[in-house]
Amino acid sequence: xxxxxxxxxxxxxxxxxxxxxxxxxxxxxxxxxxxxxxxxxxxxxxxxxxxxxxxxxxxxxxxxxxxxxxxxxxxxxxxxxxxxxxxxxxxxxxxxxxxxxxxxxxxxxxxxxxxxxxxxxxxxxxxxxxxxxxxxxxxxxxxxxxxxxxxxxxxxxxxxxxxxxxxxxxxxxxxxxxxxxxxxxxxxxxxxxxxxxxxxxxxxxxxxxxxxxxxxxxxxxxxxxxxxxxxxxxxxxxxxxxxxxxxxxxxxxxxxxxxxxxxxxxxxxxxxxxxxxxxxxxxxxxxxxxx
Amino acid sequence: xxxxxxxxxxxxxxxxxxxxxxxxxxxxxxxxxxxxxxxxxxxxxxxxxxxxxxxxxxxxxxxxxxxxxxxxxxxxxxxxxxxxxxxxxxxxxxxxxxxxxxxxxxxxxxxxxxxxxxxxxxxxxxxxxxxxxxxxxxxxxxxxxxxxxxxxxxxxxxxxxxxxxxxxxxxx
Numbered sequence: 001x002x003x004x005x006x007x008x009x010x011x012x013x014x015x016x017x018x019x020x021x022x023x024x025x026x027x028x029x030x031x032x033x034x035x036x037x038x039x040x041x042x043x044x045x046x047x048x049x050x051x052x053x054x055x056x057x058x059x060x061x062x063x064x065x066x067x068x069x070x071x072x073x074x075x076x077x078x079x080x081x082x083x084x085x086x087x088x089x090x091x092x093x094x095x096x097x098x099x100x101x102x103x104x105x106x107x108x109x110x111x112x113x114x115x116x117x118x119x120x121x122x123x124x125x126x127x128x129x130x131x132x133x134x135x136x137x138x139x140x141x142x143x144x145x146x147x148x149x150x151x152x153x154x155x156x157x158x159x160x161x162x163x164x165x166x167x168x169x170x171x172x173x174x175x176x177x178x179x180x181x182x183x184x185x186x187x188x189x190x191x192x193x194x195x196x197x198x199x200x201x202x203x204x205x206x207x208x209x210x211x212x213x214x215x216x217x218x219x220x221x222x223x224x225x226x227x228x229x230x231x232x233x234x235x236x237x238x239x240x241x242x243x244x245x246x247x248x249x250x251x252x253x254x255x256x257x258x259x260x261x262x263x264x265x266x267x268x269x270x271x272x273x274x275x276x277x278x279x280x281x282x283x284x285x286x287x288x289x290x291x
Numbered sequence: 292x293x294x295x296x297x298x299x300x301x302x303x304x305x306x307x308x309x310x311x312x313x314x315x316x317x318x319x320x321x322x323x324x325x326x327x328x329x330x331x332x333x334x335x336x337x338x339x340x341x342x343x344x345x346x347x348x349x350x351x352x353x354x355x356x357x358x359x360x361x362x363x364x365x366x367x368x369x370x371x372x373x374x375x376x377x378x379x380x381x382x383x384x385x386x387x388x389x390x391x392x393x394x395x396x397x398x399x400x401x402x403x404x405x406x407x408x409x410x411x412x413x414x415x416x417x418x419x420x421x422x423x424x425x426x427x428x429x430x431x432x433x434x435x436x437x438x439x440x441x442x443x444x445x446x447x448x449x450x451x452x453x454x455x456x457x458x459x460x461x462x463x
Contacts, residue, residue, distance in 0.1 A: 004345075004383060013349055013379055017372060020353070024368035060323075 098122075102268050105154035109270065113233065117274035119143055121151075123267050124168065132176035132201055133263045134159075139271060140167040148231050150272045156237030156260035157181065157225060158269050169271070173263045174238065175201040182226040183208060183238055185255075188216045191226055192254075194238050200256060204263060205242065208255040215253050217241055223257050233275040301457045302347075305339055308453075309351055313358045322442075327434045332359055333374070333407065334443040337399050338450035340378035341391045348378030365415070373410055377403045393447055400443040404436040 004010055065072075102120045110116060121137035139145050141164050149161045151171045159173035172179050175196040184191045190211055197207040208223055221241045227234025239259040246253050309332070315321050316331040332355045340348025356371030381399045385391045412428050421427070 004387075009345070013345070013375075016349065016353065017375065020368050020372040020375065024366055024372065027367050060321075 098268060102270075105268075106270060108154050109152070113235075113275070115276040116233065116272050119145065119271040119273050121145075121169075121269050121271055123269065132196055133173040134162075134176060135171055135173075135266075137169050137171060137269060137271070138167070140165045140169050142166050144273045145169045145271050146273070150232045150236070150275075151269050152236060152272060153261050153266060153269055156239065157232065158261050158263060158266055160231060161271065171269070174206045174259050174261075175204065175263055181232055181238065182228045183223050184226045185217045185241070186222050186224055187218075188221070190215060190217055191228075194223060194257060204259065206239070206257050206259060208238075208241065208257045209247070209252070211244075211253045211255060213246065213251060213253050215244065215255075217244060217255055219243065223255070227277065230278060230280045233272065233277065297457075304453075304457070305343070305347065305351060306354070309335065309339075309355050309358070313355065316359075324438070327431075327438055329438040329442040330359075330404065330407075330435060331439075331442060331446070332356075333377075333404055333439055334396075334400050334446040335450065336374055336378050337381050337403055337443070338396065338447050340382040341385045341396060341399070342450055342454035343382075344386070345379045345382035348382040349375050352376075352378035365411075369411075369414065370407075373407055377406065391451075393444065396447045397440065397443055401440050404439045408432040408436050 099120075106118050106120060109118060119139055121139040123135045124138045125136040126133070137151070145161060145164050147161055147164055151158045151160055157174060159171045159176065159179055161169045162172050162178075163170035173196070174181075174194065177196040177198060180193050180195045182191070183194045185208070192208050192210045194206055194208050197205070200207055208217075211217060219241055223238040223241065225232040225234060225236040225238060237260045239257040241255045242258050243256040244253060245256065312331045312335045316328070322328055336348065336352050336355045339351050352375035353371045356369070356374035357367060359365075359370045359374075360367045377399075381403070384399070385395070389395045412432055415421070416427055
């Protein structure tokens, strides 16, 4: 080995080492040389490295499926449980949201009408054959619902109860010709009857009938319940007047009313199970006073 | 084929393989275990030096070190100098003192990776006070050194087979 240290080759190696040391010192002091060489090499190497990386990634991913299959399975089960949990939470959240919204409505209605007893209800079924929008709610006799109880939302009247089961009830709406509500227009105080109309229901409208032929009611006026029959309390909003028409009989007029509630889309309602004057019609009151 | 052409092709093939090992070493996820990857260049260069002599060790050591420095963003020349010295030392040991077998290759590789990573640690971390808790040394550099030592086995056999194929009269 001693020969090697005396050889020219050793001297060449030593020179190379010295050169490299010089190169290191120069690169450390300037930095420029390093940047240039790095960029030059990067220009050559990057495409090759990119391809190698793509291949490696593909191969790694392929084997990774088998190597970590157990982990993935466990993770999958965990995630599924997590999703189920979140879905349960989501259902609870939606329920709470609906309940909150319903309670807010009740609070608003109750503030305006302290004598009302409300019962929140959800629409649980609509008969597709019933064009007048009748529906079933999830509250019945056991909850205190009775036939003829008004059904409303915070926006106004929806309809009334026509049939009561133990845990459900059937509601006919403002669009139904069988429902007749004594109403008045708040600007002119003109009284009439709102009911469904076999022609207007298709547009979600109802009719305010038996108005004076020279009625002063104008388009946009508000129609509310009169509370004279003991079925609906006074002052519940029915809707706004859309059009005034002369009746075919020639002696009265009617108004087309757009209900304030979207009857066909309503999902949550309130049943007014009790209010001051429920079941007492104006006629009864007059007779009592006369007696 | 003429002797000079054959020699040129042999050197070109070693250079190409060095480039391939460099690409593989710097390819993300390649042979990665828990984020630890082997430094393939060191065993390859040592094996080439053992079977092709000190001149090959010197030239490929400088080239491989230079590639590695560029890839790692280290000061250019650091790895070149260290790897050149290690490769020449390995070649001389085989020429004058030891036989070229797997055990000796593993010993060379063990000493080389330990020296290389300790120097790297000294210049890149200790000098700048970057690793007071020795996290890099124990959690990164030593595992990489161990993994590299393991990789010496297949690389040794690969380079030995290649050298025997390429040399009509292998040096060893």
